[in-house]
Amino acid sequence: MTETEPALRATNEAFGLSADGIAVIADDEPLRLSSGATLGPIEVAYQTWGTLNDDKSNAVLVCHALTGDQYVLGPHPLTGRGGWWETMLGAGKVLDTDKYFVICANVLGGCMGSTGPGSTNPATGKPYGIDFPVITIKDMVHVQVRLLDRLGIDQLFCAIGGSMGGMQVLQLAADYPERVFSAVPIAAAARHSAQNIAFHEVGRQAIMADPDWNGGRFLELNTLPERGLAVARMAAHITYLSETALHLKFGRDLQDRADLSYAFDADFQVESYLRYQGASFVNRFDANSYLYITRAMDYFDLAAEYDGSLTNAFRNAQSRFCLVSFTSDWLYPTAESREVVRALNAVAANVSFIEIESDKGHDAFLLDEPDLFRILGGFLNGAARHRGLVD
C-alpha cells in the first residue's frame, strides 16, 4: 500500500476515520442487500483530493467502472502506475481540486480494500469466496451513500462516472434525488443489454473453467485462476475499443518480426497487446470480484426497480444531468443514453446530452478527448455558479 496522501490524512482526521482511507459502515446494523441477504460491518476504502468547504457543498463523488478503483490519481499501490482518470482530475482540470473536494471509493464487492469476496467471512474466518452475497449496483450506491453520511455530506455537488460508474450515477440520482446537485453519467445505460450480458458470461465461464478457480476457494487454497481471468479480460478488452481504434492502432501489423511465424506465437501486434492486457490484469484484480461486479452490471435494470418505467425512476429527480455518449462506443451505444434522456425529459428534468464524435470506442471516456473536457468543464462551471460555489 502507498503512503496515505496528505489530503486523505487530513480528511480522515477531520472525520475521525482510520488513517488509511477505510471507513467502516453498517457496523451497528448490517446492510440489507437487494437479494434480501444482510452484510455488515462493511469496510469502504476510499481516496479524497481537494478540500471540503465549510458548508460541505463542494463534494464530487467519482464512481469507478468495472475494473477501476479509488486510485483516480496514481501511483496505484499495486502497479505503481498512474491513476485511471488523471486526465480529468487535478488542479485546473475538469474535476478541479482547487475548487472541489473529490471522493472516490472502491465499490462494494471490489478488491482494493472495500469489503468483497476476498474479505474474511466472519462466520468462517476464511475468505468469503462465492459465499459472498450477490450484490447489485443499488447495493454499491447504498454503500456510497453511507460513506457520504460518515463524511457528513448531505448533498454532493456532483456525482460523475463512466460505464459502470455512470450506472451508479443514474442509480444514485434515482434513489437519492435530494443528495445529488448534478449528475454526469458518461458512456452508460439504464440497463445492461443482452450482448453485454453475453460478453460478461463468457468472462465468467472462462474464470470458472480454470481449475485454479477451485469453486471460488482459490484464496483459501492459495491458487490463482490467472489463465481464466486473463481470458476474461482479453474478451472484455476488445469490447472497450472500437473496430476503427483497433484498426488504426494495430491493423494487421506484425509484432517484432518481418514475416508470419506459421506458428501460434503472437504474430500480430493486436495479439501481443491483448495477451499483455490479460497478463497484467491478473496482478491487480481478484477473479471473484470480477464475477460479482459483472453480475451486478448484468442485473442492472433501473426501470425494473421502478415498476418497469424509467420515467418513474426519475419521477423525483432534482439533479441537473449531463449525459455523454461516444459515436464509436458499441458497448453502450448512444441509443441507450437517449433512452435515459427521454425519461428525464418526460419528467421535465434539467438535462443536457451530447454525443461526442470519437473513434476510440467505449474507452473514450478514459482517454484524452478534448470535447469531453470542454463539455464537462462548461457544465460543471455552470452548475457551480448555480450552487453558489463561484461568483
Place this chain on the structure above:
Amino acid sequence: MTETEPALRATNEAFGLSADGIAVIADDEPLRLSSGATLGPIEVAYQTWGTLNDDKSNAVLVCHALTGDQYVLGPHPLTGRGGWWETMLGAGKVLDTDKYFVICANVLGGCMGSTGPGSTNPATGKPYGIDFPVITIKDMVHVQVRLLDRLGIDQLFCAIGGSMGGMQVLQLAADYPERVFSAVPIAAAARHSAQNIAFHEVGRQAIMADPDWNGGRFLELNTLPERGLAVARMAAHITYLSETALHLKFGRDLQDRADLSYAFDADFQVESYLRYQGASFVNRFDANSYLYITRAMDYFDLAAEYDGSLTNAFRNAQSRFCLVSFTSDWLYPTAESREVVRALNAVAANVSFIEIESDKGHDAFLLDEPDLFRILGGFLNGAARHRGLVD
C-alpha cells in the same frame, strides 16, 4: 458415420474414389504449403449432391465456414441434426440439385475426415496435435482444386461460400481464375481485421489455457479441453449475431424463473443459450482444428499475396462475381465487401454487389433470408444461361 448417400456412392463409383467420400490427394508428391512445409498424402472428405453433366460444366463447389463441414445437408453424422445450409441446397432451391452437381469438402485442417491436426502423423504414428503444419486459406483452396482434378472438373460453374467460405471463393478466383465461371463470396472480406484477429486470439488462449489441452497432445493423452473450447465458441458465437438479434431473441428475459437468482446460475436466457452453444460444440469439433483454422483466417490477406494490391489479385479474373453483405454483420461489415468490389471494378471484372438489409448479423447467410435466395437465384440463373446450362 452415416451410411454413404446414394449420390455420393454413384460419384465415387464414377471416379473410382473410395466409397466413403474420401479422396486421397498429394499421394504421389507431397503438397507444398504456404509456410514452406510439405504435407502428403492428404485425405479430403467430401459430399456431393445432384448429377454431373456430360461436359462436366454444372459443378458447384460449396466452401464451408470455420466450424462448418461437408454436411451441407443432414443428417450430420455426429449430431444427427440437419446440415448447415439446408435453406440453400436441394431440388428447386438456389443450389438446385436438379440442375447442378454440388460438392462440399471438409477443409484441410478440419476434423470431419479431411487431414488435420487430429489425423495420424505418419512420422510418429500418433495424432499430429500441434506438430501439424500451420495452414492458410491458400492451402485449403489448393487442396480443393486437387480434389476437382480428381473429379475431372476443369471449371466450376460456381464457387460459393459465406464467411471463411467466402474467403476461399476469393482465393480460388484469384489463384485459379480459369477454373471458376462464377464466384459468390457472401459475408466475407479479402483480409481479416484486427478486431477479428483479436476475437480469434481470445478463443485460442481459452483453449490453450485449459490444462486438458495438454500442449495440444490431448488426443494422445485421452483428455479433451472441453471447457476451453466451449469458452472459445461462446465468445465467437456472440460475434456471429447482431446486437439487435440478441436483443430481439433474448433481451433481458429470464430462463425458467420469475426472479433473479442472486447467484451465478444462468439467470438470463442469453446466458443459457451461450452455455448450450459452448457445450454442444465440443461434441463435434476438435480443439486443435479450431486453433489451426482460426489461424488460417487471421493470416488471410489476399492483397498481401499479390504485392500488396487487391487489384493485382484479380488482374486475371475471369469469373462473374456476386458479392453479398448484410447490414448488421459487424464481423465482416459491408465496407470490406466494397473493398473487394472496388478492386474487381478496377480490373473491369463482371461484378454484382448487394448489401442486404438484415438484423440477423453475420449468421444471416445461414438463415432464412428471402432476399438472399432471390438475389442468388437470379444471379445463378443468369450465369447458367451464359454457361449454356439452360436454354
